[in-house]
Amino acid sequence: MTITIVGHGYVGLVTASAFANFGNDVWVIGHTKEKIDRLKKGDPIIYEPGLSELLQENLKAKRIHFGADYEPVSKSEIVFITVGTPPKDTGEADLSAVFDVARSIAKNMSDTKNNFTVVSCKSTVPVGTNNKVEVILKKHAPKNSRFAVASCPEFLREGTAIYDTLNADRVVIGSDSKKAIELLLKLHEQINGKRVVTDLTSAELIKYVSNAMLATKISFSNLISLYAEKVGADVEAVLDAVGLDKRIGRIFMDPGVGYGGSCLPKDVMALIDIGKKLRIGSDFLAEVEKINQLAKENFLKKIVQNSPGKSVAIWGMAFKPNTDDVRFAPSIFIIESLLKEGFLMTIHDQEAMENIKKIFADKVKYSNDIYQTLKNADALIILTEWNEFKQINLEKVKKLLKNPYVFDGRNIYSPVIMKKLGFKYFSIGRP
Numbered sequence: 001m002t003i004t005i006v007g008h009g010y011v012g013l014v015t016a017s018a019f020a021n022f023g024n025d026v027w028v029i030g031h032t033k034e035k036i037d038r039l040k041k042g043d044p045i046i047y048e049p050g051l052s053e054l055l056q057e058n059l060k061a062k063r064i065h066f067g068a069d070y071e072p073v074s075k076s077e078i079v080f081i082t083v084g085t086p087p088k089d090t091g092e093a094d095l096s097a098v099f100d101v102a103r104s105i106a107k108n109m110s111d112t113k114n115n116f117t118v119v120s121c122k123s124t125v126p127v128g129t130n131n132k133v134e135v136i137l138k139k140h141a142p143k144n145s146r147f148a149v150a151s152c153p154e155f156l157r158e159g160t161a162i163y164d165t166l167n168a169d170r171v172v173i174g175s176d177s178k179k180a181i182e183l184l185l186k187l188h189e190q191i192n193g194k195r196v197v198t199d200l201t202s203a204e205l206i207k208y209v210s211n212a213m214l215a216t217k218i219s220f221s222n223l224i225s226l227y228a229e230k231v232g233a234d235v236e237a238v239l240d241a242v243g244l245d246k247r248i249g250r251i252f253m254d255p256g257v258g259y260g261g262s263c264l265p266k267d268v269m270a271l272i273d274i275g276k277k278l279r280i281g282s283d284f285l286a287e288v289e290k291i292n293q294l295a296k297e298n299f300l301k302k303i304v305q306n307s308p309g310k311s312v313a314i315w316g317m318a319f320k321p322n323t324d325d326v327r328f329a330p331s332i333f334i335i336e337s338l339l340k341e342g343f344l345m346t347i348h349d350q351e352a353m354e355n356i357k358k359i360f361a362d363k364v365k366y367s368n369d370i371y372q373t374l375k376n377a378d379a380l381i382i383l384t385e386w387n388e389f390k391q392i393n394l395e396k397v398k399k400l401l402k403n404p405y406v407f408d409g410r411n412i413y414s415p416v417i418m419k420k421l422g423f424k425y426f427s428i429g430r431p
Contacts, residue, residue, distance in 0.1 A: 001187055004029060004076040006101045008036075008066070010262070010325075011122055011154050012082035013044055014051060014161045020058040022190050027065050027072035039066045047324035047351045050162045070108040077183060078118045079105055080152070081133075084262075085123050091269030093126055102136040111142035118180040120150040124211075124267055126274050127204045130174075148177030150184060151203035155210065158261065159322030168193035174203020208274075211267040212285060217252040218259045219291040225255035225429025226298065235429025236411060255428045257330040257383060257409030258295040260319030265292075265328040295428075296333045299409050302426050303338070308403040309378030310343045315370070316384025316410075317349035317356040324351040330409065331383045332359060339363060348373040350388065371400060379405035385412050394421055 002025045005016045012028060020026040030036045038045055042056040058064040065072075073079055083097040098121065109117055119137060121130055134149040141147065151174040156164040171193050173184045181197055188195075196206070221239060228235035235255050243250025259265065268289050275282030303312075319329035326332060329352075338345060346365040347356065353366055367373040370388065374380060380401060382389060390412050398404045398421060406418065408427040418425035 001025070001077045001183075002072070002075055003027070003078045003080065003187070004070075004072045005080045005082055006070075006105065007082035007084075007123075008039060008045075009082065009084065010046060010048065010158060010161060011156065012080070013039075013046070013055070014048065014156060014165055015080065015082065015122065015154065016064055017051065017054045017058055018162065018165045018191075019187065020061075020063040021054060023063065024187070025063060025065075026058075027067070027076065029067060029070060029072070031068055033068070036066050036068060048161050049159065049322055054162060070104050073105050073108040073117070074110045074115075076117060078120060078187060081105075081119070081121045081123055082154075083123055085125055085266070085270075087266040087269050091273040093124070093266070093270045093273075095125060095129060095132075098123055098125060098129065098133065099136060102133045103140050106137045106140035109137075109141045109145040109147060111144050113144050113146055115146065116179060116183075117145070117147040118150055118175075118177075118183050119147055120152045120175075120180075120184060122152055122154050124153065124207050124263070124270075125151075125204060126208075126270060127201050130200045130204060148175060148180035149200070150175035150177070150180045151200050152184060153203060153207035155207070158325055159320060166191060170194045170196050172196045172198065172203050172206050174198045174200045174206075176200060208267050208271045211264050212271050212288070214252050215259055215264040215268045215292070216285075216288050218254060218256075218264075219288045219295070221253045221255040222258065222295040222428070223291050226294075228429040232431050233429075234431065254411075256295065256411065257299045257334070257428070258292045260328040260330050261325060262327045265289075296330050299330075299407070299428070300334055300337050303334075303379070303381060303407050304341055306405070306424075306426060307343075307379045307407070308405055310341070311377055311402075312338070312343055312345055312379045312381055313373045313377035313401075314345055314347040314381045314383060315349070315373065315389050316382055316386060317347060318352040318384050321384055321386045322351075324355055326352050326355045326359070329383075331356070334381070334383060334409075335360060335364060346373050346377065349384065350386065352384075371396065374400035377401055378403050379407060381407045381409070382412065383409050385410040394418075394423075398422065 004027045006029045008030045016026045016028045044051045085093040225235040239253045272282045272285045317331045404423045411427045
C-alpha cells in the first residue's frame with residue numbers, strides 16, 4: 001500500500017519504519033525542516049533500541065520518505081494521524097494539532113471518486129474526537145473525494161517500541177466503515193496479535209482505559225509500599241506473592257518513585273477531565289494520580305531527612321530505561337525539589353542527558369562517566385533502572401562516595417547485599 005503518516009515522534013516514526021519494512025510505500029510528514037533533514041539522513045532523533053537500523057534500512061530501500069508537504073495524501077490509501085495530544089493545565093487533552101492536521105489532510109485529498117482514503121487516528125484522543133475529525137474532513141475535502149474515519153490506537157512501550165509494534169497483544173480497529181476496516185486489517189496482516197474490530201467510540205476509550213489501568217497498578221503498588229514501610233514488611237515479597245494469583249499477575253506492580261512518560265500521566269489526567277465533563281465521579285482516578293505524586297514526595301523526604309550532606313550524585317533521568325524521554329519523569333520533580341533544598345547535584349544518564357539539559361541547563365553538573373559522577377558525593381540517588389546500574393561494581397561505588405549512602409527509587413539492589421557491603425541503603429517499601 002501507499003500510506004502517509006503525519007507526525008514523526010515515537011509513534012509516527014516507529015509505525016512508519018515498521019510498515020515500510022513490510023514493503024509498503026510510506027510517506028512521513030513533519031513541520032520542522034531541521035528534523036526532516038536529520039530523518040532523511042537516517043537519524044531517528046529519538047533514542048529507541050533498533051530504530052536507527054530499521055530506519056536506515058528502509059531509507060536505503062527507498063520505502064520511506066520524509067517531507068513537510070501534504071501532497072502524498074492524495075495518493076495514499078491510509079493516512080495516520082500521530083501528533084501529540086499534551087495535557088492542558090486542566091488535564092484536558094490539547095487537540096489543536098490533531099484538528100490542524102485534519103484540515104491539511106482534507107485539503108490534499110484526491111478529488112476523484114476512484115480513490116478511497118482511510119484517515120485513521122493513532123494519537124490518543126478523547127471519545128468523540130474522531131467524529132470531529134470527520135466533520136473537518138467533510139468541510140474541507142474536495143467535492144469528489146471519498147474517505148472514511150477510523151481509530152487505530154497504539155500500545156507500544158518506549159524502549160521496546162519496535163517489538164511491541166510487530167508483536168502486539170491486540171490490534172484495535174474502530175470504524176463505522178466496512179471498507180476502512182478491511183483496508184486496515186489488510187495493512188496489519190503481518191503484525192501479530194488479536195484483532196479487535198469495534199466502533200469509533202469504543203476504540204477511543206480502549207486506549208485511555210488501558211493506560212489508566214496500568215497507572216492504577218503502579219499507584220496501588222506504591223500505596224502498599226507505604227503500608228510496608230510503616231509495619232516493617234518487604235513490599236517486593238508481598239507483591240511477588242500477590243502476583244502469583246493468575247487473576248492479578250505481577251506485571252506493572254512495581255513500587256518506586258512513581259510513573260512518568262508521555263502516556264500514563266496525561267492519559268490519567270485526560271480521563272479524569274472526561275469524567276468531569278460527563279458528570280461521572282472520577283475520584284478513584286484522581287487518587288491514582290495523587291498517590292503517584294505521593295510516591296515522589298515520599299522518596300524526596302527520605303533523601304532530605306537522611307542524606308549525610310547536600311552534594312549528591314544521581315543516576316537516571318529518563319522515566320524508564322531504554323529511552324531518552326524525560327516527559328513527566330520523576331527525576332524532574334526530584335531535581336527541582338532538591339535544588340530548592342540547597343542540594344548540589346551531578347547527574348548521569350546514558351541517553352537522556354541532552355533532554356534534561358534543556359530543562360536545567362547549568363543548575364546541575366553533568367557527567368558521561370558513571371563512576372566520575374560519584375566523586376565527592378555524599379550520597380547516590382537512583383531514579384531509572386538502567387541495566388548498567390544493576391550490574392555496577394558496588395564495592396567501587398562505595399570507595400568513590402564520601403559516605404556509603406544509596407537512595408534507590410527503583411529497588412534494583414538487594415537490601416541484604418547492600419547491608420553486607422556496608423551501605424546505608426534506602427529503597428521503596430523494604431526494611
